[in-house]
Structures are given as C-alpha cells and as structure tokens.
Amino acid sequence: MTMLSERQQLSYIAAQAADARLNVELETEGMTLNIGPQHPATHGTLRIIARLDGEQVVWAEPSAGYMHRGYEKLTEVRTYPQVTALINRIDWLGSFANEVPFILAAEQLMEVEAPPRAQHIRTILFELSRIANVSLFLGDLGVQMGAVTPVFMAFRDREYVLNLIEGATGGRFHPNFDRIGGLKDDLPKGWIDETRQVMKKLRNFCDEIEDLLFGNEIFQSRTRGIGVIPAEVAKEYGLSGANLRASGVDWDLRRDQKLPLAYDKVDFKVWTHPDGDSWARCWIRLQEVREATRIVDQLIETIPSGPVMAKVPRIIKVPEGEAWVSTENPLGEMGYYVVSKGELGPFRVKIRSASFNNISITPWVLKGVYVPDIITILASLYFILGDIDR
C-alpha cells in the first residue's frame, strides 16, 4: 500500500550514487554540527551532536539532561498521595496519564480496587489526555517541516480538550486528580454533553490534518522511506507506543494486559503499519487520535453509577512488596516499579518513561541520513524532554 514505486526507488538509488561520486571527487571534510538545545516545537531542550560528511550524518548522539529533576530521588521523601503531584510533570502534555500507572501500582500493593465508576472516568480522562497530547504532536509536525498553519489548528482544538479536563479536574495541565482507591471528584453536570460535541470537533480536526498535512506532497516526500526502523531493532531498543506499532508490531497495553481500567468494555482498533518509516509513525498517531475519540464516545454512554472512591484509610500506608504497572501512555509504555517497605512513602520508584527508550534509538537511526531528515525523524519519533530526563 505504501511501498515506493519502482521509479521512486531507482531515482533514490541514482541520487545516492551521485552523492557518493561527489563525495569522492570533492573529498569533503568531516564537520560537527550542534542542533539545539532549543527545540523548534518547545517540547523541551535537547541537544543533538552530529558529525557530518557533506550532507550525511556519520555519527549522532543526543545529549539529554537539561531538564533532569531527579524525580526518582524526590519520590523517596514524599508520601504516596504527594507523589502524583510530581509525576504529573513528567510528560506535561498528557499529565493525567502519568498518574494512572503509579496509582494502579499502589492499589495493587494495597489490594484495593477503584469502584467501576472511577475506573470508567479514569479511562475517559486517560484518553482525553492522549487526545490533547497527540493532537499537539500533529500540529507541531507541520512546524518542524516548515508548515505553520497546522500548529494553530492544533492549539485551537486542543483547547476544547483542555477545557474538558479542566472542567472535570480543575487543572488544565496538571490535574493531580487520581487518588489511591478512586478519584477526587465526580464529573460535573453537563460535562458529558460537552464531551460529545468536542469529540466531533476533534474528528474534524483529524480530517483537516489528514487533508492538509498528510495529503501534502512535500510532507510525503520528506517522510516516506525516511528513518526506517525494523521491528527487531525497535523491540531491542524498547520502543513503545506508536513507534513500535509503526514498525508492524501489534502490541498495545490497553488491549494486551489486564488492568482495572475500562478498556475491555469498548471496541477499538489497534493500528499498525508495516513500513517503520517516519510517515508510518505520524500516520499511526493520527489514527490513534481518531480511535481515542471513538473510545471516549463509547465510554461516556456507559458510565456506571455508584461511588467514585473506594474505602481507604485516611492515612495511606502501603504494605511491603514490589509492583510493576505500566500503561499505554500517549508517548508509549510508561511504567512504575514501586518498592514499598510498609511506610507512608515509597522506598524506591523506578520510572520507566517512554521517551527515554524511544530517543535512545537515535544514534542508530540517524546514522547515514541527510541533515534535513534529522528533524523529520526526531519529530516523528516524538519525545517530550520531561519524559526523557525525569
């Protein structure tokens, strides 16, 4: 379906051969190029050091650490309910989704389960934060390739989703709404009707982006066949989320593991793409926003009645033990390895964030690409700096 035509392949080979001849004739000297630490789409500050031979990258290494905040150390001096305020800020575009795996890990250790209504609303908010996060990605994609319009559309339509999140939780960016045993509050009146409207708007946004950006010839020629990651390599580096599915691996933690969330009550499709190139990664994310709006649409029709909070002690002490819970966050697999010693706070928390693994493949994937493609590949891999450095 998305294979290059024979003519395209031949012209690509011819261009490569011409480059090779040129390099031999001119004997180009190596050069080191620094990209960053500013990021065009302000996902944080990452610096890329690339050694070039002419226009080609021979070696590249991202240099992270500009945003290291030491969350793993900080969790050790906080109580369990306080930790959610910190981990909200790991992936700041989809904050609510960061809280869920940690709360689920604590609940698993305490052998508490949130009531069905809370599980349901959690899933809705989880998917809303995915929509808010990935719709901004779709807009930023344009900016990073020189098209300015899509980002305005993305910011316009993300605002509707943020309003919904704010309406339910009180916080636009950092809800801090998930509690051990349930949720802080129930949904406000009229929220469900509004959600229905917003999901329609977001589907229109997806159609617009598909027409304007994905249908654009320049966009296609800059992403198709660029930065191909085969499935084996993707798994070895621990790529997750859309990056893994774009390499043809059918793996989605929403579907493939049992967690007290409402994903088993909805019908949704896990999209995969066989190509593994930048185009595939962008396209999968576009489909995922659409799929997420469908999940929300189904869930808001079937919210069960009942309380939103299970009976938990006022002062939360988590029994001794270890638990690992990971969920399919907007950026990929995000998990927490929580070690408890039966105290008020965790003994050790290992935060496995998706972007850390996703970006660790860059030295491999950037080898041999052309300079303009660096930006395209990094854009399509999609990372949030807070999610790399933690």
Added chain:
Amino acid sequence: MVVPLSDDLRPSIVDRLRADLGDDLVEVHLIPDVDLWVRVNAAAWRQAGTSLRAAGFDYFCFLSAIDWMPSPYGRGEDDPSAEPAEEDPSASEIRQGYAGGETRFQLLARVTDIRRHVSVTLKADLLEDADGRMSVPSWIPVHAGANWHERETHEMFGINFEGHPDLRNMYLPGDFEGHPLRKDFPLLARMVKPWPGIVDVEPMPVSADGGDES
C-alpha cells in the same frame, strides 16, 4: 497462604531458565497471573539475558538498580526543633524484597515477550569489592537498548558495566562526585531547608476563652 496455581506459563519460563542457567538461578518469586521475579548470580547476568531473549523475550523494557540500605537521613520531614525519636535498631537493617538477596545493591531489569504477553523481572546481587566498586557484564550484546539504561544506572548508583563503550554521565556534569540514587547520598534540598509541609502540624490558634476560633 497457598495460592491456587492457575498460571502455567510463568512456571514453564522458570523451568526453561533453570535448564539454561543451572545453579546460577538463585531464587524465584511468582505471583500467579500477576508477575514473575527471578534472581540470578551476577556472573550469569548476561547469560540470563541471552537465555530469555532466545525464549522469546525480545522486548527490552528497562534496566536499573536498587539500594536496599534504609536512608540514614530519614524522610526529612521531621521538625528539626523536636526531640529526636528513639533509635529503632531494626530501622537500619537491610531487608531485600521479592526473590530475596544478600547484598546492599541489586541490579534490576525487565524484559517482555510480546507474543505471549508475559514479562520477567530479573534481579542480581552485586558484591562490592574492597574499594566498594561493583561490576557486572554489560547487556548491550543482548539488547542494544540497554546502552542508555546502563549509563543512567552507572551515574546514579556507581555500578560499572564491563564492555560498555561509553559510560559518560547523562544528566549530571562530568565532574560530579557521588551517586545520587544511593541512599547515603543526601537530598540537599531537604538538608538546607526543612520540609515546608511541617507547618501543617503546628497547633491551631486558640482564642482567649480557651475555645476554638470557630
């Protein structure tokens, strides 16, 4: 407590690992239908990874370490003006978690089999030599993605990975001293200024007649 074993997949993974590693597989902790912990000897660390990879665990999740020593600084939440609490001798005892252990530091890694939807958490005891150094074979030949995780673990815990090409710091300046995630590394923010949360425990103001304000 006897848990009915409804889960045959995880025991079969343990059997396969035991056949490959023999005595190097030290201890197993299994919670049926939830998760599996396996502790191996540090000498067989790479072999355990290779064996699991051959058994279908080709998705690399993470690699890190745990310092099991209780923090000598406490949680930094106590009121510095209050009387020090009584010494509890058991509070400074090193107590390892699932799958046991004998050393202060333990290596931790997790790999997933995507086809069978199952994961294994591997642990290994790390013996410190006379200078307090610890060393373990690198996992890069097993999973290339272990590269950054080992750099991070080296920086945060001071564990050396033999065969790693580039153990530079990821986050901290190159000349930074100490390993921040070790428990004996103080969290300086809590040292220089008491935790602002302790104002919560100040007594409420009382009105002149001794009753509550409200």
